[in-house]
Amino acid sequence: QLVESGGGLVQPGGSLRLSCAASGIILNNFWISWVRQSPGKGLEWVANIKQDGSKTYYVDPVKGRFTISRDNDKNSVYLQMNSLRAEDTAVYYCATGSNHLSWGQGTLVTVSS
Amino acid sequence: DIQMTQSPSSLSASVGDRVTITCRASQDIKNYSVWFQQRPGTAPKSLISAASRLQSGVPSRFSGSGSGTDFSLTISSLQPEDSATYYCQQYSTYPLTFGGGTKVEIK
Numbered sequence: 210q211l212v213e214s215g216g217g218l219v220q221p222g223g224s225l226r227l228s229c230a231a232s233g234i235i236l237n238n239f240w241i242s243w244v245r246q247s248p249g250k251g252l253e254w255v256a257n258i259k260q261d262g263s264k265t266y267y268v269d270p271v272k273g274r275f276t277i278s279r280d281n282d283k284n285s286v287y288l289q290m291n292s293l294r295a296e297d298t299a300v301y302y303c304a305t306g307s308n309h310l311s312w313g314q315g316t317l318v319t320v321s322s
Numbered sequence: 323d324i325q326m327t328q329s330p331s332s333l334s335a336s337v338g339d340r341v342t343i344t345c346r347a348s349q350d351i352k353n354y355s356v357w358f359q360q361r362p363g364t365a366p367k368s369l370i371s372a373a374s375r376l377q378s379g380v381p382s383r384f385s386g387s388g389s390g391t392d393f394s395l396t397i398s399s400l401q402p403e404d405s406a407t408y409y410c411q412q413y414s415t416y417p418l419t420f421g422g423g424t425k426v427e428i429k
Contacts (some may be wrong), residue, residue, distance in 0.1 A: 223414070241327055242418070251409065251421075251423050252358075252366065252409055252411070252418070252420040253420070253421050253424075254411075254417060254418040254419065257418075266416045266417070267417075268417045269417070275361055302366075306413075307413040307418060308354075308356045308368070308371050308372075308413045309356065309358070309366070309368060309411065309413075310356075310368045310371060310377065311368070312365040312366055312367070312368075314364075314365055315365055315367065
C-alpha cells in the first residue's frame with residue numbers, strides 16, 4: 210500500500226514537499242512515479258525515479274522546478290516542488306513502475322493566493 | 323511526445339452490453355500499454371498491462387488487445403459497478419502519456 214502526504218494550500222511561487230510511504234511492499238524493488246490530476250481533468254505523469262535513484266525523468270512543465278528523490282532505508286519517495294504555479298493545482302498520486310500498477314490515495318495540492 | 327487518442331470520450335450502455343474503448347498511439351509503442359479504471363473520488367486502478375495482461379483480482383469480463391499503435395479495452399458484459407472513467411497509457415517512451423479518458427455510464 211502506498212500513502213501520500215504533504216499536500217496543502219500554498220501561494221504561487223511557494224514550495225511543498227510530498228512524501229510517498231509504503232507499507233507491505235518494498236519500494237526499492239520498483240521505479241516509482243508521481244502522477245497528477247487537476248480538478249475535473251485527466252491524468253498527467255509528472256516524474257519517476259529508478260530503484261537505486263540513479264535515473265530520474267520529468268515532464269517538461271515541471272523540469273527545473275520539481276525534484277524527485279527517494280530514501281530506500283525509509284521505504285519512501287519524495288517530490289520537492291518549488292516555484293509552484295496555479296496550474297500545478299492537482300491531486301498528486303505516487304504509483305509503482307512506469308506502468309503504474311499500484312497507486313496511493315493521493316494528496317491534494319492547491320496553489321492559490 | 324507520443325499522443326494517446328481515446329475514443330469515444332463518453333458512452334452510455336445497458337447492463338449486459340458489450341462495450342469497447344479504443345486507444346490509438348501516435349507512434350509504435352509495441353505492447354507497452356496499460357488500462358486504468360477510475361471511479362469518482364478514488365485513485366486509478368490498473369486493469370490490463372502489456373496490452374492484454376489481466377491484473378490480479380480484475381474480473382474476467384475485462385480484456386485488452388492490440389499492439390503497435392491500436393489498442394482496445396473490452397467489457398464483455400457491462401455491470402453497474404463498471405460505471406467509471408477509463409484511461410489508457412503508454413510506457414514505451416518518455417514522457418509517459420495518458421489518453422484523455424472515456425466516461426462510461428450505465429443507462
